[in-house]
Amino acid sequence: MIYTVTLNPALDKTVEIPSLTIDSVNRITAMRTDPGGKGINVSKVIHKLGGRSVAAGILGGATGRAICSAVQEMGLETSFCFVDGETRTNLKIIDPVNHTNTDINEPGITVSKEVLEELLSRLLANILPGDLVVLSGSLPKGAPKDTYRTWTAACREKGAKVILDADGDRLACGLEASPYLIKPNNHELSLLLGQNLETKEELAQAAKNLMARYGIAEVVVSMGAEGALYVTEETTIRAEGLKVPVGSTVGAGDSVVAALAVAKERGLSLEETVRLSTATGAANVMCSGTQAAEYEVIEGLIPQVVFHRL
Numbered sequence: 001m002i003y004t005v006t007l008n009p010a011l012d013k014t015v016e017i018p019s020l021t022i023d024s025v026n027r028i029t030a031m032r033t034d035p036g037g038k039g040i041n042v043s044k045v046i047h048k049l050g051g052r053s054v055a056a057g058i059l060g061g062a063t064g065r066a067i068c069s070a071v072q073e074m075g076l077e078t079s080f081c082f083v084d085g086e087t088r089t090n091l092k093i094i095d096p097v098n099h100t101n102t103d104i105n106e107p108g109i110t111v112s113k114e115v116l117e118e119l120l121s122r123l124l125a126n127i128l129p130g131d132l133v134v135l136s137g138s139l140p141k142g143a144p145k146d147t148y149r150t151w152t153a154a155c156r157e158k159g160a161k162v163i164l165d166a167d168g169d170r171l172a173c174g175l176e177a178s179p180y181l182i183k184p185n186n187h188e189l190s191l192l193l194g195q196n197l198e199t200k201e202e203l204a205q206a207a208k209n210l211m212a213r214y215g216i217a218e219v220v221v222s223m224g225a226e227g228a229l230y231v232t233e234e235t236t237i238r239a240e241g242l243k244v245p246v247g248s249t250v251g252a253g254d255s256v257v258a259a260l261a262v263a264k265e266r267g268l269s270l271e272e273t274v275r276l277s278t279a280t281g282a283a284n285v286m287c288s289g290t291q292a293a294e295y296e297v298i299e300g301l302i303p304q305v306v307f308h309r310l
Contacts, residue, residue, distance in 0.1 A: 001052065001053070001054065001126075001128070001131050001132075002046060002051060002052065002053040002054075002131070002132045002133075002134065002261050002262070002265060003053065003054050003056060003079075003123060003126070003127065003131065003132070003133045003134065003160075004039035004040065004042045004043045004046075004053055004054070004055050004056065004133075004134040004136070005039050005056050005057065005119075005123070005133065005134065005135050005136070005151070006037035006038060006039030006040045006055065006056070006057035006058075006136070006137055007057060007058055007111070007116075007119075007137065007138075007139055007140055007143060007147070008037060008058075008088070008108045008137055008138045008139060008140040009035070009036065009037030009039075009040055009057050009058070009059060009064070009067055009087055009088075009108075010036045010037050010087065010088045010089060010090040010105070010106070010108070011033055011034075011035065011036065011063050011066060011067055011087065011088070011089045011090070012033065012034045012035070012036035012089075012090050012092060012250070012290045013031065013032075013033050013089055013090065013091050013092065014031065014032050014033070014034070014092040014094065014248060014250070014288060014290070015028045015030070015031045015091065015092070015093055015094070016028065016029050016030040016031070016094045016095075016096060017029065017093055017094070017095055018095060018096055018097045019095065019097045019098065020093060020095040020098065020100070020102070030288075032288055032291070034070075034290045034291055035066075035067040035070040035071050036067075036090065036251070036290045037057065037137055038136035038137030038165060038253075038254050038257075039055060039056070039057060039134060039135075039136050039137060040055050040057065040067070040071060041251045041254035041255070041258075041290050041292075042134050042136060042254045042255075042257050042258045042261065043055040043071070043076050043258075044071070044074065044076070044258075044290075044291075044292040045254065045255045045258035045259070045280060045284065045292045045293075046258045046261060046262055047074060047075060047076055047292070048292045048293060048294060048295050048298070049258065049259065049262045049276075049280065049295060049298070050262075050295065051258075051261075051262040051265065052077070053076070053077065053261075054077045054078065054079050054126070055071055055076050055077065055078050055079070055080075056078070056079040056080065056119060056122070056123055057080050057081075057119075058080065058081050058082075058083060058109070058111055058115060058116075058119060058140065059080045059081070059082055059083070059087050060082060060083045060084060060085040060086055060087050060109045061085060061086035061087055061109075062086070063086050063087040063088070063089060064080075064082060064086070064087040065082075067087060068080055079119075079122055079123070079126075081115055081118055081119045081122075083109060083111060083112075083115055084109075085109035085110065086109065087108065087109060088105070088106035088107065088108040088109070089106060090103065090104065090105045090106060091103070091104040091105075092104075092248065092250050092290075094247075094248055094288075099246070101248060101249050101250060103250065107141060108138075108140050108141065109140055109141070110140065110141040110142040111140045111141070111142045111143060112142060113142075116143060116147065120150075120151060120154060123155070124154055124155070124158055127155060127158040127159070127160045128158075128159070128160075129158070129159025129160070130159060130160070130161075131158075131159070131160045131161075132160065132161050132162075132163060132261050132264060132265055133151075133155045133160045133161070133162050133163070134162075134163045134165070134257060134261055135148050135151055135152065135155075135162060135163070135164050135165070135166070135174070135179075136163075136164070136165035136166060136254070136257060137165070137166070138170070139170060145169045145170065145173055146173040147170070147173075148164060148166055148170050148171075148173060148174035148177075149173040149174050149176050149177045150177075152164060152174050152177035152178070152179050153177040156177065156178065156179075161180035161181070161264065162177075162179040162180050162181075163179065163180060163181045163182075163183070163257060163260060163261055163264075164179040164181070164182050164183075165182070165183045165253065165254075165257050167184065167188045167191075167192075168188075168191070171184065171188065171192060172192060175210065175214045175216070176214070178214050178215040178216060179216060180216070180217050180218065181216070181217060181218040181219070181220065181260065181264075182210075182216060182219055182220075183219075183220045183221075183222065183253065183256065183257055183260070184219075184221060184222075185221065185222045185223065185224070185253070186203055186221055186222070186223045186224075189203060189206055189207070189221055193206055193209075193210075200223075200229060200238055200310060201310070203221050203223075203229055204221075204229055204231055204236045204310055207219035207221055207229065207231040207236075208231060208236075211231070211233065217232070217233070218230070218231065218232050219231045220256070220260065220277075222253055222256065222281075223241075224241070225241045226240075226241055227239045227240045227241040227278070227307075228241075228256070228277075228278065228281075229310075230270060230273070230274050232270060235270070235309060236309065236310040237270060237271070237274055237307050237308070237309055237310070238307060238308050238309075238310055239274050239277075239278045239305060239306070239307040240305075240306045240307065240308075241278075241282075242278060242279070242282035242301060242304055242305065244282045244283075244285055244286050244301070245286055246285055246286070247285065247286050247287050247288045248285070248287060248288055248290070249285055250290050251284060251290040252281050252284050252285050253281070254284075254290075255280045255281050255283070255284035255292070255293070256277045256278075256280060256281040258280065259273075259276045259277035259279075259280035259281070260273065260277050262276070263276050263277065271307070274305065274307050275302050275305045275307075276298075276302065278301075278305045278307070279298050279299075279301035279302045279304070279305055280293070280298050282301050283297040283298040283301055
């Protein structure tokens with residue numbers, strides 16, 4: 001089973017504003033809302049890929065209830081803790097004229113140590129050896145910065161493989177508990193190491209250094225339109241980015257994480273994993289908002305994926 005954890009979910013409101021202008025009146029030409037937060041986005045894509053997951057997280061208020069209802073209507077299994085306060089609403093602004101995507105994210109609710117411990121206890125009660133746990137996204141106010149280290153260590157003790165998709169202090173602390181796989185982008189990896197990593201070779205070597213230092217099995221470095229690097233102990237593969245019409249880049253990284261989790265659960269080879277995750281990321285870029293692409297679209301892109309061994 002795959003478990004996704006979203007400690008700071010959101011209702012994602014995506015609006016389209018042609019020629020967005022600061023300090024002026026702007027008019028919305030299209031709008032949609034989606035249940036969001038990185039882990040929830042991962043679960044939505046897993047479902048489209050034909051996999052199963054349990055979406056765990058912390059929700060509050062009417063917005064939280066709306067998110068819970070929406071994901072359950074999609075057919076997703078859930079394990080949410082409800083708390084006082086109101087789950088955040090995040091605004092995603094797409095300007096199709098200037099080809100920009102702007103995120104305006106609310107801070108979210110404040111959670112207590114007791115709530116975090118309750119959700120973790122629920123998760124640990126269900127995890128079996130060999131399960132996959134995806135820890136991703138920002139932390140809510142009140143959560144210690146080492147939360148992902150604590151959760152990674154606890155899940156590993158139960159025999160689960162942890163995929164950690166975070167940045168900054170959240171990633172740095174989480175690494176200390178040796179997650180199975182991490183998925184930083186090139187900028188996040190540079191910031192983490194305090195180096196300006198520009199070439200594919202520099203990024204791949206930095207990933208290998210992290211693997212050796214922290215006992216990580218795999219690192220996937222996303223590079224936007226330039227594709228991604230898939231680094232294991234034995235080999236490094238560079239997948240080229242697919243050129244597709246852009247609907248929204250929000251959630252593209254989450255879709256890649258979903259494909260990585262599904263590939264790992266199904267025992268796919270590294271080459272099959274590269275094809276599936278690259279196609280899944282591209283298919284979701286074609287969608288509006290943070291909706292998940294249909295599998296037929298993903299399937300059609302798989303033969304177009306080009307990759308090379310470094």
